[in-house]
Amino acid sequence: MKKQVEQWVSSALERLVAEAVLNSGARGPVVVERARAGHGDFATNAALVNSKAAGMKPRELAERLVEALPASELVERVEVAGPGFINFHLSAAAWRSVVPEILEKSHHYGRSDIGRGKKVQVEFVSANPTGPLHVGHGRGAAYGAAVADLLEAVGFEVHREYYVNDAGRQMDILATSVWLRYLELAGETLDFPSNGYQGDYVWDIAATLHREHGDDYRHAADEVFQGVPPNEPAGGDKEQHIDALIGRAKTLLEDNRYRYVFELALNTILDDIRDDLEKFGVVYDQWFSERTLVESGAVNRAIERLRKGGWLYEKDGALWFRSSEFGDEKDRVIERENGQTTYFASDIAYHMDKLERGFDRVIDVWGADHHGYVPRVKAALKALGDDPDKLDVLLVQFAILWRGGEKVPMSTRSGEFVTLRQLRKEVGRDAARFFYVMRKCEQHLDFDLDLAKSQSSDNPVYYIQYAHARVCSVLRQAAEKGISVDPTPGDTNLDRLAEGHELALLKTLSRYPEVVEAAALNEEPHQLTHYLRELANEFHTYYNAHPFLVEDDALRDARVKLILAVRQVVRNGLGLLGLSAPEQM
RNA sequence: CCGCCCCUAGCUCAGCUGGAUAGAGCGCAGCCCUCCGGAGGCUGAGGUCAGAGGUUCGAAUCCUCUGGGGCGGGCCA
Numbered sequence: 001m002k003k004q005v006e007q008w009v010s011s012a013l014e015r016l017v018a019e020a021v022l023n024s025g026a027r028g029p030v031v032v033e034r035a036r037a038g039h040g041d042f043a044t045n046a047a048l049v050n051s052k053a054a055g056m057k058p059r060e061l062a063e064r065l066v067e068a069l070p071a072s073e074l075v076e077r078v079e080v081a082g083p084g085f086i087n088f089h090l091s092a093a094a095w096r097s098v099v100p101e102i103l104e105k106s107h108h109y110g111r112s113d114i115g116r117g118k119k120v121q122v123e124f125v126s127a128n129p130t131g132p133l134h135v136g137h138g139r140g141a142a143y144g145a146a147v148a149d150l151l152e153a154v155g156f157e158v159h160r161e162y163y164v165n166d167a168g169r170q171m172d173i174l175a176t177s178v179w180l181r182y183l184e185l186a187g188e189t190l191d192f193p194s195n196g197y198q199g200d201y202v203w204d205i206a207a208t209l210h211r212e213h214g215d216d217y218r219h220a221a222d223e224v225f226q227g228v229p230p231n232e233p234a235g236g237d238k239e240q241h242i243d244a245l246i247g248r249a250k251t252l253l254e255d256n257r258y259r260y261v262f263e264l265a266l267n268t269i270l271d272d273i274r275d276d277l278e279k280f281g282v283v284y285d286q287w288f289s290e291r292t293l294v295e296s297g298a299v300n301r302a303i304e305r306l307r308k309g310g311w312l313y314e315k316d317g318a319l320w321f322r323s324s325e326f327g328d329e330k331d332r333v334i335e336r337e338n339g340q341t342t343y344f345a346s347d348i349a350y351h352m353d354k355l356e357r358g359f360d361r362v363i364d365v366w367g368a369d370h371h372g373y374v375p376r377v378k379a380a381l382k383a384l385g386d387d388p389d390k391l392d393v394l395l396v397q398f399a400i401l402w403r404g405g406e407k408v409p410m411s412t413r414s415g416e417f418v419t420l421r422q423l424r425k426e427v428g429r430d431a432a433r434f435f436y437v438m439r440k441c442e443q444h445l446d447f448d449l450d451l452a453k454s455q456s457s458d459n460p461v462y463y464i465q466y467a468h469a470r471v472c473s474v475l476r477q478a479a480e481k482g483i484s485v486d487p488t489p490g491d492t493n494l495d496r497l498a499e500g501h502e503l504a505l506l507k508t509l510s511r512y513p514e515v516v517e518a519a520a521l522n523e524e525p526h527q528l529t530h531y532l533r534e535l536a537n538e539f540h541t542y543y544n545a546h547p548f549l550v551e552d553d554a555l556r557d558a559r560v561k562l563i564l565a566v567r568q569v570v571r572n573g574l575g576l577l578g579l580s581a582p583e584q585m
Numbered sequence: 586c587c588g589c590c591c592c593u594a595g596c597u598c599a600g601c602u603g604g605a606u607a608g609a610g611c612g613c614a615g616c617c618c619u620c621c622g623g624a625g626g627c628u629g630a631g632g633u634c635a636g637a638g639g640u641u642c643g644a645a646u647c648c649u650c651u652g653g654g655g656c657g658g659g660c661c662a
Contacts, residue, residue, distance in 0.1 A: 033601065045604065048642080082605050083642070116639085128662065170662055190655060318660055329588070329658075336660040343662055371589050372657045396591075397655080439598075442590055446597065446656070449610095456624055458611065477621050518601060530599060532612080544618080544626050548659080585624085 001098070001510045004074070005042045005088055006032045012048060012068040021064060022054050022577040034511065040079070040087035041507070047084040056106045058084025095506040096494045102509060102565040110516045110572050115156030121354055122148040123288075124365035125277070126163040129175045131199050133276055135410070136367060139399045139445060141420070142436035142578070144365040145282045146525035147394070149576050154520040159359070160284045163350060166266055167290040168343055172246045173197065174269075175262040179217065179249050180224075181206035182261075188221040193231055195242040204266050209261065217261065219252050276421055280429060281578040293349045299341055302349040302384070303334065311383045321348075326379035348380040355386050363523065368395040368442070394523060399436065399445040408449070427452040430579045434461045435527040437577060455585075457540075460533050464570060465534035465582055470543060471567035472583040476548055478560070485560050496558040501542040505562060507536050512569050516576065525577060532573045539566050 009032055016022040035043040047062035054061045062080040069078060074094035079087050102109045124144025127137045145160075152158040165171070177196040181203050184190060192198075209217060228244040230236030250258050270287075277283070293299050303319075305314050311322045312334070319335035321344075334345040354362050366373070374395075380389040401408035401418060410417050423432055431452040438460070439445050457463045478485050497506065512531070519527040548559040572583040 031604090032602095033604090035605090039605070043605085048604080051642090085605070132662095165662070168662060316660080320660095333660045338660080340660085342660070368590070369656060370662095374589085395656095397590080443598080444591075448597085453622095459624090460610080462624070466622090470622070470624095474621050481621090514601080522602085526599085527601075530609080537609090540624095541626070543621080547621060549621050584622095 001090070001094065002032060002034070002042065002514055005044070007071050008072070008075075008088075009044050009046050009086075011070055012065045013050070015068040016054070016064060019068075021061075022050060024537060034514075035087055036260065037355070039081060039085070040089040042088040042090070043085050044088075045085060047080075047086060049268070051084065055069045056058065062086050062225045075145075079340045091348055092498065093140065093495070095503060096497055096509060097491065098506055099494055099497075099561050099565045100491045102568050103561065107572055108574070110513045111153050111155075111164075111574075112513060112517060113155035114517060114521075115151060115154050117155060117157050118360040119159065119358060120151055120156045120361045120363065121159045121161055121357075121359040122151070122363045122365070123161045123163055123354075124148075125282075126165070126169050127273070127549070128165045128168075129266055129273060130170050130197060131269065132201060132512060133273055134417040135401060135420060135423050135447075136398055136417075138280070138420040138423060138432060139436045140365050140367065140396050141277060141280060141282050141527065142433045143394070143396055143441055143569060144363075145364065146433075146437045146577050147365070147520075147523050149578070150520035150523075150525060150528070153576055154517055155253040156361075156520075159286065161286045161288055162284050164270065164287055164289045165343075167294055167346065169243075169246075171262065171266065173242055174202075174267075175258070176242070176246045176249045177202050178205045178265045179261050180245070182209045182217060183218060183219070183224065185210045186215055186218045188218070188224075190221040190225065191231065191491050193238065193242045193245060194233065195238045201269070201272075205265050208268070209264060217253065217257060224252065280420065280424060281433065288350070290346050290350070293346055293353065294341075296354055298349040299345055302352050302380075303341070303345065305352070305384055306334075306348075306380070309383055309385070311401075321380065321383070323376045323383075324377035325383045326375075328375040328379045332376055342377065347377060351377055351381060351391065352384055352386070355381070355390060360390065362391045364391065364393045366393055366395055368397045371395050392523070394441050397444045399447045400448055401447050403449045426501070431459070431461045433578045438529050440524050440526050461579070462585070463540075464532045464536040464574065465579070466585060468567055468570045468574070468581045469583060469585045470539070471563045471570075474548055474560075474563060476547060482558070483549055485557075493554040493558040494561065496552075497562060499546060501538070501545050501560075502562060505535075505538050505566065506540055508538055509565055509569055512573070516573075528573055528577060534571065535566065535569060535573075539570075 013022065032042055032044045035041060047058045047065055051058040051061050056064075059080055062084045065086060066078050066080060074091055076089040076091045078089070081087050100109050105111075122144055124147075125133070125137055125141045128131055133141070148158050148160050173195065174197055177193075180190060180192055180196065184192075185203075185206055201285055225244070226248070226457075228248060229240050231241040232238040249261075253261065265438055274287075303312070306321060310326065313320050313322065317337040318333045320331045321334050323332050324330050332344055333342055334348070335341050351362070374393045377393075378391060381388040401410070401423075408418060427435075427449060435452050436445070451459055452461070453459075457466075475485060497503070512535075515531040519525055535543045546559070547554065548563060550556045550559070567570060
């Protein structure tokens, strides 16, 4: 509907240009938008932004534009208002046409091809595989998945990816933690490092190792801790302590056995994460391993490209990247004194690889605590000669859980965090997916667990899903009463839709494609959650005001078609957010 | 100290990228409805858009400064 109005406006503008009233070179941005109450259905600022180019007052130009508009029976009247807005009042027939459109397009209603098949990669979650996902990752998961689905809905070719940090020191700490727990299970007594991974899942992996391999990996605790500097509580440095332990693990287990423990830990956790996300309705096209970047030589290739560009230098025995030349605060190390490349080096290679794969656009969904990282990655892309504007980083703020009016304490360090799995179990997948995307990403999220669980109209998830179930319920009721319902999308009888509630619903239904488009292009799923709540509200209001299964065949047919359209749109919207549309609740 | 983000009704938040009289839910006050699912509906009160300047026909929206809050600032990931 909006597109239709936009066409009328632009054709009127063309006409004035042809008549030399307007200078074609100096046209400002013309916007057509949904008008607010009292200003018709759509409004455009076309006359305001072009008045200078036309050399006449805005209202005067507006009158000329109105005269130049093509005639249509969908328009009731057009008026000039305020400083020079043009307001369109559409006929009821125009709005009614949305019902057959929805019923015909069915689950395609709201989809479009404005993305023109451009390739977009969305990388999200990408949590280190050193433990189960927690509720912080959950928001990134729900947000990234929704953005990806929305972009796909408007015609982009979307590639969903999880970057697996399987090459860093954290993984060594994990493997060593598992081994130490295994030693304890095997009967050794030792002081577990304060910097090691404390969670129960580490015990679980250790138990698997012990169950399947008995004492094969056992070494005496004294031997393990031989020459290891003291831990922090004992007056030492915890980092040096854990690094020394990693060294001992590698020495004592030797390559292949260490590798085995490492892989066991990695794969167990990765499988768990994959399973967790799948049950959350989040599925990836690719799990991209950091290690393959190193092995394929991509990291070295990235470094070489930077070196050729003259963006590298050596200082204090390390290799530095001149990121400050490209807007970063300071230069960054990409290869350490000990010859190891940094995490940042991998990330440069990874983003280089993304663009080499031909994506027109790359979206990273990161936790907001990584925001300082954005300038250096963009700097690297610039230095490599790539276009940094192809990369869009969405920084997702933390979610704070509330239960019983109090913050749920979460300290990631001690392993005392709420896992995504626990959250799912407590509030269910649908509520979790919805609540996570209710706010735009840069907004802190207050996640009210009690509200998410409550089965009341205060809970937006239930309110919306109930609208869907209620339509289904009406249809069941009709079937019980032996009332036949015509499911064909024709427009017969629709002229019986004349109530104010019905007109309001029609207008809201017609807005859905615009909402999906805006939510997708702005990467803001919350626009869709707000819309769905509004639609549900209008439906419930309508339900309370008017009976649908009336005696009058034609009227009943029209109303049933309308609520079928509502059901379809609710279902489509929930689907894009990864929620189910239950037939009864 | 520096950088990024946030500040809109009592609370939680929208505000369609510069438009007309700033909106919704909860809460509060009052009222209606017992009908296809009461897991309702209607009305009302409630605002210096954190503050001050600036940009222009026009600012919650863009720019600068100030205040408050969050998060960062490793040869960690």
